[in-house]
Amino acid sequence: MRAFLAIIARDVRLGLRAGGNIGTAIGFFLTVVVLLPIGIGPDMALLQRIAPGALWIALLLSILLSADRIYTADYEDGSLEVLSTGALPLELVALAKALAHWLIAGLPLAIIAPALGFLLNLELALAPMLLLAMATGSLALSLLASMGAAITVGLRKGGLLISLLILPLYIPLLIFGVSVTTGGSGGPDITWPSYLVLLAIVLLALVVSPLASAAALRAHLR
Amino acid sequence: MFNYLANPNRFLRLQGVVQPWLVALTVMVFAYALYLGLVVAPQDYQQGETVRIMFVHVPASVLGMGIYVFMALAHAFGFVLRHPLADAAAKVAAPIGAVFTLISLTTGSLWGKPMWGTWWVWDARLTSMFVLFLLYLGYIAVWQAVEDPRRAARIAGIVALVGVINVPIIKFSVDWWNTLHQPASLLRMDGPAIDPSILVPLLWNMGAFALLFITLLLYGLRTEVLARRVRQMELAQAGAAG
Numbered sequence: 001m002r003a004f005l006a007i008i009a010r011d012v013r014l015g016l017r018a019g020g021n022i023g024t025a026i027g028f029f030l031t032v033v034v035l036l037p038i039g040i041g042p043d044m045a046l047l048q049r050i051a052p053g054a055l056w057i058a059l060l061l062s063i064l065l066s067a068d069r070i071y072t073a074d075y076e077d078g079s080l081e082v083l084s085t086g087a088l089p090l091e092l093v094a095l096a097k098a099l100a101h102w103l104i105a106g107l108p109l110a111i112i113a114p115a116l117g118f119l120l121n122l123e124l125a126l127a128p129m130l131l132l133a134m135a136t137g138s139l140a141l142s143l144l145a146s147m148g149a150a151i152t153v154g155l156r157k158g159g160l161l162i163s164l165l166i167l168p169l170y171i172p173l174l175i176f177g178v179s180v181t182t183g184g185s186g187g188p189d190i191t192w193p194s195y196l197v198l199l200a201i202v203l204l205a206l207v208v209s210p211l212a213s214a215a216a217l218r219a220h221l222r
Numbered sequence: 223m224f225n226y227l228a229n230p231n232r233f234l235r236l237q238g239v240v241q242p243w244l245v246a247l248t249v250m251v252f253a254y255a256l257y258l259g260l261v262v263a264p265q266d267y268q269q270g271e272t273v274r275i276m277f278v279h280v281p282a283s284v285l286g287m288g289i290y291v292f293m294a295l296a297h298a299f300g301f302v303l304r305h306p307l308a309d310a311a312a313k314v315a316a317p318i319g320a321v322f323t324l325i326s327l328t329t330g331s332l333w334g335k336p337m338w339g340t341w342w343v344w345d346a347r348l349t350s351m352f353v354l355f356l357l358y359l360g361y362i363a364v365w366q367a368v369e370d371p372r373r374a375a376r377i378a379g380i381v382a383l384v385g386v387i388n389v390p391i392i393k394f395s396v397d398w399w400n401t402l403h404q405p406a407s408l409l410r411m412d413g414p415a416i417d418p419s420i421l422v423p424l425l426w427n428m429g430a431f432a433l434l435f436i437t438l439l440l441y442g443l444r445t446e447v448l449a450r451r452v453r454q455m456e457l458a459q460a461g462a463a464g
Binding site: 147151152155156157158161164165167168169171172175176179197201204208212215216219220222 | 353356357359360363364367368373376377380381383384385387388391392394395396398399
């Protein structure tokens with residue numbers, strides 16, 4: 001357990017100190033949100049309707065952008081090999097690194113998203129649910145992204161391949177994440193059912209992603 | 223039988239014997255099935271001649287989905303038993319499955335234009351078929367990106383197995399999303415059960431497509447075994463030279 005927490009602490013510290021990763025991700029997030037009204041026009045009613053979906057897509061892309069860094073540095077300087085021979089199972093190493101990625105790349109974006117929502121004329125009443133759904137959903141996004149990073153570690157064209165592999169798997173999260181905030185409008189209220197399904201997908205990712213990541217890392221390290 | 227075929231030489235010999243017969247059978251079944259579908263089967267009273275697109279569309283869709291499951295099963299088989307041909311079978315099946323999925327999407331689009339009045343709708347089934355096509359592309363990209371074939375096999379296996387876990391989730395979520403966006407879809411084929419005059423040609427066409435898949439799969443496996451052998455020889459040559 002101490003080793004597990006030590007890996008998380010190390011990765012978070014590296015993320016905070018080395019080159020301001022959080023700042024870059026937030027900057028990218030902000031840029032996408034600003035580009036959107038420019039692309040589709042400043043119609044406030046339209047923006048209000050698409051705000052949750054637009055924020056979710058910006059979140060997916062921001063998390064994906066930082067994904068290929070999860071294992072690359074450790075793979076190149078050999079510390080991943082050391083970790084794989086340690087007492088801590090590689091599955092838990094993968095889980096720790098995914099959690100660290102969530103803490104430095106997913107959670108800050110989820111927290112800032114409602115604030116950026118006001119740029120898109122997001123309904124004020126929806127902001128708490130959006131925050132909750134994004135904070136939860138981004139954990140699964142980080143877990144899946146770390147799986148993609150493990151699959152493509154050490155490949156030259158890794159960054160593009162991650163997008164192709166992982167974005168289709170993001171579709172369920174996008175659908176349920178958005179319907180948490182838009183489900184209340186018209187028809188039966190599906191806010192909480194959507195949130196529970198979102199939670200179920202997060203739990204599934206919590207199991208599948210470390211197993212798959214560790215298997216992929218073993219294949220690469222052999 | 224699978225153990226017997228673990229020796230690539232035996233596989234090549236058997237494939238050599240079976241192949242001409244299989245090709246002949248595929249051609250004959252395909253000819254008969256297309257004759258049934260394009261000539262014998264009656265027009266639909268609503269859809270007219272366009273109903274004949276179904277005889278290509280439905281088998282391609284079924285195989286497009288089935289081949290992905292086949293790939294995952296082959297990889298699972300390969301993980302457990304380390305069968306040398308299991309991963310190769312999945313690798314060879316992937317482009318075939320991708321093409322069937324693409325055929326399903328394009329014929330569906332061609333069928334949609336006269337029937338629904340539009341080339342594409344974000345219907346649940348269309349969307350999940352499209353996502354399936356993306357999964358195929360990702361899987362094929364993994365085989366191309368990883369250079370060492372044994373490592374590529376392991377990693378592609380992980381991708382296929384994770385993908386197959388996700389297919390039902392994606393299907394379910396797209397259904398949910400779709401019912402949310404457009405209730406009372408008129409695109410469902412909930413009508414009366416298919417009449418035998420249509421069903422029999424359809425089944426023949428499915429059989430023909432399945433035979434086509436098996437034939438192409440065995441050809442691809444033969445190529446794959448030979449390509450591996452060439453690679454081994456090149457490595458040995460390079461080793462001897464250096």
